[in-house]
Amino acid sequence: MTAIEIKEFGGPDNLVPATRPVPEPQNDEVLIKVEAAGVNRPDVLQRMGGYAPPPGASDIPGLEVAGTVVKAGSGVQKFKVGDRVCALVAGGGYAEYCVAPWAQCLSVPDGYDMIKAAAVPETxxxxxxxxxxxxxxxxxxxxxxxxxxxxxxxxxxxxxxxxxxxxxxxxxxxxxxxxxxxxxxxxxxxxxxxxxxxxxxxxxxxxxxxxxxxxxxxxxxxxxxxxxxxxxxxxxxxxxxxxxxxxxxxxxxxxxxxxxxSTLRPQSIQAKADIANSLEEKVWPLLNAGTVSPIIDSVFPLEKANEAHKRIDDSAHIGKIMLEVS
CATH class of the missing domain: 3.40.50.720 (NAD(P)-binding Rossmann-like Domain)
Structure with missing residues (x-):
C-alpha cells in the first residue's frame, strides 16, 4: 500500500509517499480501506519530533480515517466486512489501509461522504x-x-x-x-x-x-x-x-x-470506547439531523500530505484539512 512516512523530523516536505505492507488486524481490530483521513495538530507535532506515537502504534501519522471495513478480527463484536465506518486511531491514518480497534469505530453519519466522515473522530x-x-x-x-x-x-x-x-x-x-x-x-x-x-x-x-x-x-x-x-x-x-x-x-x-x-492519543482503548459510546448516544443524532457538522477547509490528495501540512502550518484555515485517498 501507499503510505506517508516522516523521512526525518522537520518541515512539511519531510512527509513523503512510501510503500508499506498492508497491516493485519488483531482480534479486536478491523482493517479499513481508507478513503479519507484528517490532518490534525498532533500530526504536525509528530512530524517535528515532538509527539512520538504511543507504544505499539504505527509510526505513520494520521489519527482519524473513514472508509470501508475489508477484514475483521475474530473478536470484533459490532462491525463486519463491507460496513462504512469512521474511526479514531493512534496512528497509521495517512495510508491506503489502516487498522482500528472496533470499539473506536462509528458508523458513517447519514448522508456523509467519506471526506466529511473522516473529519469527525479526532475533533x-x-x-x-x-x-x-x-x-x-x-x-x-x-x-x-x-x-x-x-x-x-x-x-x-x-x-x-x-x-x-x-x-x-x-x-x-x-x-x-x-x-x-x-x-x-x-x-x-x-x-x-x-x-x-x-x-x-x-x-x-x-x-x-x-x-x-x-x-x-x-x-x-x-x-x-x-x-x-x-x-x-x-x-x-x-x-x-x-x-x-x-x-x-x-x-x-x-x-x-x-x-x-487531557491528551487523547495515549488513552486506553476502553477509555476511547467510552467516549465513542457517548458520541453515538448524544452526538450522532445531531450529526444525522444536520444540527452540527464538521467544517471542511480544504482537501488534498494523500500523496500531497506535505501541502496539507503547509496549509495547517500557515494558520489561515477555518475548519478541517483533509486527505483524500484514491
Missing amino acids: YFTVWTNVFDRGGLQGGETFLVHGGASGIGTTAIQLARATGARVFTTASTDEKCRQIEELGAERAINYKSEDFVAVTQELTEGRGVDLILDMVGGDYIQRNISAAAVEGRIVYIAFLGGPKVEVNFAPIMLKRLKLTG
Whole structure:
C-alpha cells in the first residue's frame, strides 16, 4: 500500500509517499480501506519530533480515517466486512489501509461522504471528552473556546450552542471572527486587537466565563484565570504558546476554580470506547439531523500530505484539512 512516512523530523516536505505492507488486524481490530483521513495538530507535532506515537502504534501519522471495513478480527463484536465506518486511531491514518480497534469505530453519519466522515473522530472525541465530560458544560452557561477557527474550535462552538450555552471564542483576523459568528458564536474576539479578558468580562457583566477550553497556554494561562467566573472550569488540551509560565494561584483559591486537561492519543482503548459510546448516544443524532457538522477547509490528495501540512502550518484555515485517498 501507499503510505506517508516522516523521512526525518522537520518541515512539511519531510512527509513523503512510501510503500508499506498492508497491516493485519488483531482480534479486536478491523482493517479499513481508507478513503479519507484528517490532518490534525498532533500530526504536525509528530512530524517535528515532538509527539512520538504511543507504544505499539504505527509510526505513520494520521489519527482519524473513514472508509470501508475489508477484514475483521475474530473478536470484533459490532462491525463486519463491507460496513462504512469512521474511526479514531493512534496512528497509521495517512495510508491506503489502516487498522482500528472496533470499539473506536462509528458508523458513517447519514448522508456523509467519506471526506466529511473522516473529519469527525479526532475533533468530536476531543471536544466531547474535554468540554462535556471533564468540563461539565451545561445549557445556560457561558463558554469560551480559544482557536475558534480550528477544527476543535468549530466543533466546540457548534456542540456548545446545541447544548444551549452562550459561546465566545478567539481568532486571529476579523474575517475569521465574522465566519465563526456565522457558525454560531455569540461573540468572536480578534485577539490581535482586543483583550479577551476585558471583552468576556463585559459580555458577562463582570461575572466571568463558566468554562474555558484552551489550546494556547503561555500567557493565556494567567489570563484564563482572570477571565473565569467563580466556580469556573478551565480545560487544557494543548500548549501552542508553551506549557511553562509563572502563575499567581491566589485567584484560583478565591474563585474556587477547577483546572484540568487531557491528551487523547495515549488513552486506553476502553477509555476511547467510552467516549465513542457517548458520541453515538448524544452526538450522532445531531450529526444525522444536520444540527452540527464538521467544517471542511480544504482537501488534498494523500500523496500531497506535505501541502496539507503547509496549509495547517500557515494558520489561515477555518475548519478541517483533509486527505483524500484514491
